Amino acid sequence: MITPRRNTARVEIDRVSEASSRRRRDAVAVEEPLEIRIATVAGEEHQVAVTMRTPGDDFDLTAGFLFSEGLLSHRSDVADLRYCVDVETQEYNIMTVYLSEAARFDPAELTRNFYTTSSCGVCGKASLEAIEIQGCAPIPAEGPIVPAEMVRSLPEALRSRQPVFERTGGLHAAGVFDLGGQLQLLREDVGRHNALDKVIGERFLGGELPLGESVLAVSGRASFEIMQKALAAGIPIVVAVGAPSSLAVDVAREFGMTLIGFAKPVGFNIYTGRHRIG
Numbered sequence: 001m002i003t004p005r006r007n008t009a010r011v012e013i014d015r016v017s018e019a020s021s022r023r024r025r026d027a028v029a030v031e032e033p034l035e036i037r038i039a040t041v042a043g044e045e046h047q048v049a050v051t052m053r054t055p056g057d058d059f060d061l062t063a064g065f066l067f068s069e070g071l072l073s074h075r076s077d078v079a080d081l082r083y084c085v086d087v088e089t090q091e092y093n094i095m096t097v098y099l100s101e102a103a104r105f106d107p108a109e110l111t112r113n114f115y116t117t118s119s120c121g122v123c124g125k126a127s128l129e130a131i132e133i134q135g136c137a138p139i140p141a142e143g144p145i146v147p148a149e150m151v152r153s154l155p156e157a158l159r160s161r162q163p164v165f166e167r168t169g170g171l172h173a174a175g176v177f178d179l180g181g182q183l184q185l186l187r188e189d190v191g192r193h194n195a196l197d198k199v200i201g202e203r204f205l206g207g208e209l210p211l212g213e214s215v216l217a218v219s220g221r222a223s224f225e226i227m228q229k230a231l232a233a234g235i236p237i238v239v240a241v242g243a244p245s246s247l248a249v250d251v252a253r254e255f256g257m258t259l260i261g262f263a264k265p266v267g268f269n270i271y272t273g274r275h276r277i278g
Contacts, residue, residue, distance in 0.1 A: 064201025077103035210234025227251040
């Protein structure tokens with residue numbers, strides 16, 4: 001019998017301190033592969049990607065991944081999303097997106113299989129050019145303006161709403177906030193890019209993209225992939241608790257995004273887009 005997977009598991013550990021060692025049970029975040037497939041109206045099925053993720057919000061993750069990679073453009077492209085439950089050994093680890101007749105999909109676009117680990121994504125020197133080819137437009141320069149005190153509040157607001165992190169200490173989070181600093185949506189995952197895909201996918205399936213009046217906060221560092229996905233979703237301001245990479249800064253500068261790193265209650269660094277912070 002196939003049963004849905006949980007996002008945490010209990011394992012036996014040895015807890016060692018200065019004075020003693022004892023056996024106990026501990027909660028860890030679950031990490032499992034998710035295979036993403038696309039099925040056309042003609043009945044052809046194509047394997048697109050395998051990503052290591054924490055089970056949960058798999059529909060959002062799948063839709064967000066395909067949208068941010070340019071394989072889906074509109075909510076109307078999707079006729080259905082289903083787990084493949086006729087393979088006894090995979091236990092809800094294969095997801096198929098069934099395209100509508102309105103969808104434009106060229107199998108030739110799948111020039112490579114995506115294999116994404118939980119720690120890093122796809123990157124390379126040609127990445128900026130790839131974003132431009134994909135059709136991502138720069139963020140409008142006028143954009144929203146948010147106060148510095150709101151930015152300083154985001155790390156704690158994000159941290160306080162991470163239930164699985166509280167139990168395991170092993171997950172990243174991505175949260176979308178409105179311009180007043182109110183959390184609108186948060187998702188967790190072992191992969192920072194997966195957490196963001198879950199957020200973007202939820203909004204995509206709800207027909208709520210682009211997110212031009214939103215602020216994205218992420219619990220870890222700001223990588224190229226985080227910025228690329230935020231750009232695809234039209235998010236003008238990205239706030240990271242950790243450091244940005246050089247390519248993340250390049251993406252933000254090239255496409256007119258505001259990128260903030262090392263965000264803490266006492267302050268933060270603005271790498272690009274200073275005009276959006278009041």
